[in-house]
Each structure stands twice: as C-alpha cells, then as structure tokens.
Amino acid sequence: MKLNNACKIISPVLFMITIMIILPAPLESTSNEIKFYGFAEIIKYDENGNVVYSQTVHNRLLDAGEDFINDQVFQDSATSADNVQVAVICIFQGTIDTAETETATTFDGDNTLTEANCKEDTAVATASSTAVIGPLTFAAGGTNAANGDTIAAIGICQPNAGSNADSTDCATNGILFAVVDTTDVILNSGETVDITYTFDLSSSGT
Amino acid sequence: MSNSPSFHFLEKNFLFNSKTILVIAIILFTAAFYFYGTSNSLLNQAVDPFTSPNWDEVANRNIVKNSIPIILLDETFGGKCLVSAENFSLITSHQYFLKSNQLSNELKYDSNEKTLLISCDKLVGEKSALNVWYATEEAKKHPTKYEYFVTEWNVELNEK
16 A cells, blocks of 8 residues: 555656656757857966966957957958057956946046056967967066056057057057956065966857 | 546546556657757756756856855865865855855855865865856856865965
C-alpha cells in the first residue's frame, strides 16, 4: 500500500519534470545577439612593480563611437585621416556617465583630473578582427594623475592630429568613442596602472 | 495530483496500476533527458538560480574578471586558512558586482584587517592569486552569478 502511494506521488512529479525538460525556456534567442564588443583590462602595480590588482571589464560603446564606425566604413561626407583614428586612452576621476549620449565634452567636464590624463598609442594593433590599444602605462606623481587620485573610469578617444604627446582632455582631440566604468583604483606615489583596450569584431562565423 | 480523477480514470479504464504508470514515467523521463538534454529547457531555467555559472554560456562582454594576490598568514581550525587580501575591496566595491556582500560573507572578509578565510586545499603556496569572475545583470544566462578560484601566483605574469 505504501509502495502504491509512493508511486502515485512520484509518477506525476516525474511527468511534470519530463514536460519541463521538453518545453523550451522562454528566453530571448542569443543567436541574433550583436557579437562585437569592447573591453578594458586594467592592471595596478605597487611602487615596487608588483601586481596588486587586475580587472577586465566591458565598455559602453557610445552613439558618437557608433557614428564614427559608420563614417569610417562607408563613403559619406565625413572623413578621418589615419592620425585621428581612435587611439587614445584617457583616465577619469569623478562620477562617470555611461549613457550612450555621453560626449567628449561632458566626459572632460566631469573629469576632475588636471594632469595630462590622456595617452596615445601610435601603433594600435589590429589583427584577427580585433583592435588593441595599449597597454599604456599611467603614473601618479603629477605625470598623468596626482598622488592619491582615483581612476574611476576610462575613456577611449581620438588622438590629437598635431601631436602624439600626452594631453589633458579628450574633446580637444575629437570624439569620445567608448567609456569603461572600472573599479575605483587609487594611484599613490610610485604606483602605476597599465591599461589595455580591446575592440573585438570577431563573430562565430568568421 | 496523484488522487486526481484523470489518474483514477487511467487506473480503471486502461488497467494501469500505479507501478506501471511509474515505469512509464521513468521511461519518458529518461528518454526526454537523453534526447532533449536540459540546456535550453524550462527545467534548466527553474533550477538555474541554484547552479554554478557556466562561463561558456555567458557572453564575454557580460563577464567581469578580477584578480588579486593573497598571502597565507595562518592555518586555522577546520582546514581554513587566514590570508591577507589587501585589495579585496577593489573587487567588491564595483557597482556591477551585485552579490559582492554574499562573497564577502562567504570568505569571511575582515575589512579592518583585510583578511579572508579560504579553504587551505585551494591555496597554492604562500602567495596565490584569488580570481573572482562575475556576470553582470545584463547577462542573458547566469546574470549576477559569481565564482571565485585560486590559482598559482605567476611571478613572470604578475610582476613587472
């Protein structure tokens, strides 16, 4: 009798689980998802050159960045010489706005760093459908930030057409392509961070 | 459900006893499990919150990867080791990490001493690397899940 009752309980449960196995989950299909994305890797070193933290985190590709891609790929009235194509990483202190409408001007306006916080990679590596800016090394002590400043985000920008030197803001150079909201990393005297930005266009079919 | 009219109807009219029905249920369950799998099923979705993240199912852009050095300080009771984790807060303070408190509690993070309690079996030497991966809220699969693992501290990779 007990076995009968157990069967009467277990059978419906098994039938239900079987139905749950057969029925597909009402998830959005991921096959149509846009595959390309950008991400930054930030590595912090102490004053002795030892790694104390590393983080890999995705970016927010901005409207201006999407327009820039279209302008570069398709023939229209907008042209861009090779020396003003995206190649700069700017470190940022403050509260980052990751809305897609963020611009270089608002990025600079919110950035409380006053040193030459933007660095250019004069030879961005492009291969296998990816572009890699950096690693670029940012230092405290007045070089790219003051001692004790906090890197809260990074911006990816166009370079200055007239100079490869470190610069103080993104807007002077051109558009803000993407932003990355990183963990708040404090740069004390002697400490540095290496930042690499990767933009990956590879798809599963290529 | 076991005492439902339809169950009795089956028993009476088709001479099924409950053991036969159980056997049929087991066969159907096994066949469904074998032929359909559970990866995209309603069942998988139902149990997903209770399973470990499968990083192959999460888009790269939805994974945040962190790594910090940890240094062995002391071995405590129960196979747990006290380790120094000076920069653990850099991992937990990020706004994308929604379950950071859960990890802090799991590793018994002492924010004053900046220490963690980790299973001694997981450590690889005096100095190891604590890696913490988590999926962002936007991830289609395994959103907000995290996983930590300890790897060898690679001097060549991790020191300039």
